[in-house]
Amino acid sequence: xxxxxxxxxxEKMKLRLNFNNMMEAFVGEKGIQEEEIAAIAxxxxxxxxxxxxxxxxxxxxxxxxxYNQDQVVEDIxxxxxxxxxxxxxxxxxxxxxxxxxxxxxxQALNHPYYNELSKEKRxxxxxxxxxxxxxxxxxxxxxxxxxxxxxLFNVTSKSGGTSETMSQFMIIKSMLEExxxxxxxxxxxxxTTDAEKGNLRPICDQEGYKSFVIxxxxxxxxxxxxxxxxxxxxxxxxxxxxxxxxxxxxxxxxKEEDTYRNIGHMYGILSYLAMKQGKNIQVMMPxxxxxxxxxxxxxxxxxxxxxKKYNNDxxxxxxxxxxxxxxxxxxxxxxxxxYAEGPFDKMIVFLxxxxxxxxxxxxxxYGEIPSLGFLGGASHSQLIQTEQMAxxxxxxxxxxxxMTLTVPxxxxxxxxxxxxxxxxxxxxxxxxxQINAFDQPGVEGGKNATYAMxxxxxxxxVKKELDSRPEADARFII
Ligand SMILES: O=P(O)(O)OC[C@H]1O[C@](O)(CO)[C@@H](O)[C@@H]1O
Numbered sequence: 001x002x003x004x005x006x007x008x009x010x011e012k013m014k015l016r017l018n019f020n021n022m023m024e025a026f027v028g029e030k031g032i033q034e035e036e037i038a039a040i041a042x043x044x045x046x047x048x049x050x051x052x053x054x055x056x057x058x059x060x061x062x063x064x065x066x067y068n069q070d071q072v073v074e075d076i077x078x079x080x081x082x083x084x085x086x087x088x089x090x091x092x093x094x095x096x097x098x099x100x101x102x103x104x105x106x107q108a109l110n111h112p113y114y115n116e117l118s119k120e121k122r123x124x125x126x127x128x129x130x131x132x133x134x135x136x137x138x139x140x141x142x143x144x145x146x147x148x149x150x151x152l153f154n155v156t157s158k159s160g161g162t163s164e165t166m167s168q169f170m171i172i173k174s175m176l177e178e179x180x181x182x183x184x185x186x187x188x189x190x191x192t193t194d195a196e197k198g199n200l201r202p203i204c205d206q207e208g209y210k211s212f213v214i215x216x217x218x219x220x221x222x223x224x225x226x227x228x229x230x231x232x233x234x235x236x237x238x239x240x241x242x243x244x245x246x247x248x249x250x251x252x253x254x255k256e257e258d259t260y261r262n263i264g265h266m267y268g269i270l271s272y273l274a275m276k277q278g279k280n281i282q283v284m285m286p287x288x289x290x291x292x293x294x295x296x297x298x299x300x301x302x303x304x305x306x307x308k309k310y311n312n313d314x315x316x317x318x319x320x321x322x323x324x325x326x327x328x329x330x331x332x333x334x335x336x337x338x339y340a341e342g343p344f345d346k347m348i349v350f351l352x353x354x355x356x357x358x359x360x361x362x363x364x365x366y367g368e369i370p371s372l373g374f375l376g377g378a379s380h381s382q383l384i385q386t387e388q389m390a391x392x393x394x395x396x397x398x399x400x401x402x403m404t405l406t407v408p409x410x411x412x413x414x415x416x417x418x419x420x421x422x423x424x425x426x427x428x429x430x431x432x433x434q435i436n437a438f439d440q441p442g443v444e445g446g447k448n449a450t451y452a453m454x455x456x457x458x459x460x461x462v463k464k465e466l467d468s469r470p471e472a473d474a475r476f477i478i
Contacts, residue, residue, distance in 0.1 A: 004242045004413045010249050013413050015421060017263050019403040021396045022270050022347065028399045030344050032273045037259075040432075044259055044269060047431035059438075061217030062423060065225040066248035066416070072212070073240055076227060079190070079210060080234040084124055086187070087152040090235045091142070092130040093168045094156035094228075096300055097220030098192075099132035101419070102156075102232035104297040105224070106130075108290045108415050109238050125237045126152065134164045139171060148176055148188070152235075155191045156228055158220045160198020163450065169200075173207075192227045219438050221301045224419055239412045246416025254424045264421050267405075268428030274347045274401060275321050275433075281346035282321045283339065287328035287388045288353045290410050295351070298422050299323040305426045305437040312434050319433045329387045336391060340398045348395060348402040352388055355409045356381045 003009050024031035037044075054060045083090070092102050106128050111117055115127040129146070131138055153172050157165045169189075176185035191211040193200040204211040212227035223229070225247055230240045254264035271282060282302065284295040307320035326335050328350065339348055362383075364376035375383075388404075395402045405421075407414045430437025452462035 002242065002245075004239075004245050010413075013246070013249075013408050013411070013417070014253070015250070015263065015408075015414065015417050016406045017267060017403060018406070019266065019270055021392060021402045021404075022274070027396055027401055030277070030399050031401060032270065032277075036273055037269060040269070040273070043432055044265070047268075047428055048265065050431045051428065058217055060427065061215055062219075062222040062225070063251065065215075065218070066244045066251055066420070069226075069230075069244065072227060073230065073244070076212065076230050076234050076240065080231070083152050083190075083235060084126065087126045088119070088150040089146040090126040090128055090152050090154065090232065091146070092132075092154045092156060092232050093165050093172070094130070094154075094192075095132045095162060095164045096304075097223050098156040098158065098162075098165065098228055099130050100293070100297040100300055101224030101229040103130050103132075104293040105229060105233050105238060105243075105415060106236055107293040108410055109233075109412060110236050112289060114236070123237045126235060128232070128236050130232075131168055132164075134167060139168065143175075148172075148179055151188060153189050154231060154235075155189060155193075155200065157193055157198065157200055158214050158218075158223060158228075160193045160200030160203075163447070166199065190231070192231060221304055222423055222438070224297070225416070242412035243416040246413035246418075247420040248416075249413070250417040250420040250424070254421070264424030265428050267421065267425035268432060270403065271321060271347070271425070271429050272432040275319075279345060279347045279401060280321055281324055283324045283326050283335075283346055283348040284351065285326040285328050285331065285348060286351035287384055288351070288356070288407075288410060289327070291351055291353070291407070292325075292327050294415075294418065295323075295325040295327075297419075299325055301422055301426050304440045304443070305430055306433060306435065307442065308433075308435040309442070310435070312436065317433070317435065319435050328391065329384055332387065332391055336394070339400060340394055344400070346400070348400065350388055350392055350402060350404040352385070352404055352406045353408075353410060354406060356384075357410065 020026045022032050024033045051060070055063050092099060094102075106114070110128075111121075114122060115129075127146070129142060131142055153169075153176075155165065155169045160166075173185065173189065176188050179185075180188070186208050189207070189209045191200050191204045191209050193204070193211065193214060194216060195201065195213045197216070201211075203209075212231055214223050214226050214228055218226055225244060230243075233243065234240050250264070254262060256262040259265055259269070274282075284298050286292055286295055302321065302323040309316060309318055311317045311319070324346070339346065360380045362375045362378050362380070366372040367376060392402055392404060407418060427437050448459060448462050449466055452459040452466055455463070
């Protein structure tokens with residue numbers, strides 16, 4: 001039996017949310033009163049019912065992912081075992097929900113200098129790259145770094161129509177076919193997309209590319225636990241079964257009926273009450289380099305899910321809370337001044353780690369210089385944890401809402417828990433806000449204008465509208 005199946009291990013790996021510093025009793029008048037939580041009991045109950053109903057009627061298929069992917073996992077592991085022998089580099093072509101999760105997991109679970117390690121030290125797995133932009137320099141520099149003949153490209157797009165990803169695919173397909181011939185080129189492309197919808201599926205079928213499916217009911221930013229995240233993770237040796245086991249463990253915790261014991265719901269409730277008080281910003285501040293990109297992944301989830309103009313009744317609400325990414329302790333020296341003394345417009349979430357995977361001790365030198373000597377003999381984990389606690393305390397003294405989410409250790413199990421926790425918290429906050437957390441109509445405007453300017457058929461009216469927009473006023477250009 002794998003260690004992560006053991007109940008003792010699971011109990012030890014339980015995430016903890018300490019929200020004392022969100023409460024008025026601790027942080028003072030700008031905090032949340034227990035009575036405020038009690039006062040929204042009916043809203044909480046409605047949100048809980050809505051979560052259950054949506055799950056039952058297929059409105060939240062991402063909640064089934066920890067349980068219904070045994071065959072998918074086997075297929076991925078079999079394919080990854082083959083690809084490991086064939087390729088020296090693995091490149092994800094994707095953007096947003098099709099890129100941020102793979103980056104976050106890679107950063108969390110593999111060596112920070114993974115690509116610089118020898119193949120042997122990488123466990124034989126290929127180097128890992130993500131191309132999630134259409135800055136022309138990006139692909140050119142990538143091509144200068146990898147050998148396409150030894151590279152596997154994973155084209156990932158839920159919609160199969162995202163211009164950025166599809167343009168990268170078109171460039172790479174042509175390049176591979178030119179260099180390797182059509183038949184060999186096809187082995188270098190693996191697609192992750194919807195089973196039926198979009199351009200990518202028929203292309204895969206026609207070209208004979210290997211492909212994996214993103215289930216129809218799982219949206220892009222909720223897709224990290226589908227092959228979107230599982231294939232890249234498996235391709236760098238991450239234990240994807242352990243990851244899904246962690247998500248399942250968190251799912252159990254998020255079914256807890258007592259609201260004060262339900263970590264996912266409570267995260268959503270506290271954020272919702274903070275928003276009601278005008279805390280329009282949520283700062284996600286991991287105290288671990290390995291979790292830095294988790295904050296990036298969270299930012300898309302929180303922003304795209306909750307940033308909505310209309311509520312479920314079609315009324316204008318302009319909901320949402322701006323996610324800000326910060327890294328402890330690095331950003332203590334750039335952002336914390338603002339968090340401590342600036343406006344009361346934000347809540348800060350510290351993401352801490354109990355046990356770092358490595359340790360380093362500061363030598364006992366310069367004892368004669370008191371302002372340096374006190375460090376001697378201490379370790380960096382002591383220093384980072386103390387600084388985190390000190391910053392929490394400083395913000396508490398400043399009356400600034402903050403809470404601390406602690407990960408006992410960074411491993412595949414706890415990362416499964418963390419991803420799933422943030423998804424539940426986001427969905428729950430969406431229910432409380434009475435908005436649709438699963439669509440993103442606001443990104444269509446920019447996409448449509450791009451299509452129109454590129455002369456895409458069907459966008460002639462948008463082009464006309466764009467062409468008739470007012471000329472820029474020279475007075476306002478310096
Ligand atoms: O996976 P796709 O369909 O290419 O979409 C990429 C990203 O683009 C968005 O649709 C926003 O434009 C995100 O929601 C999504 O994660």
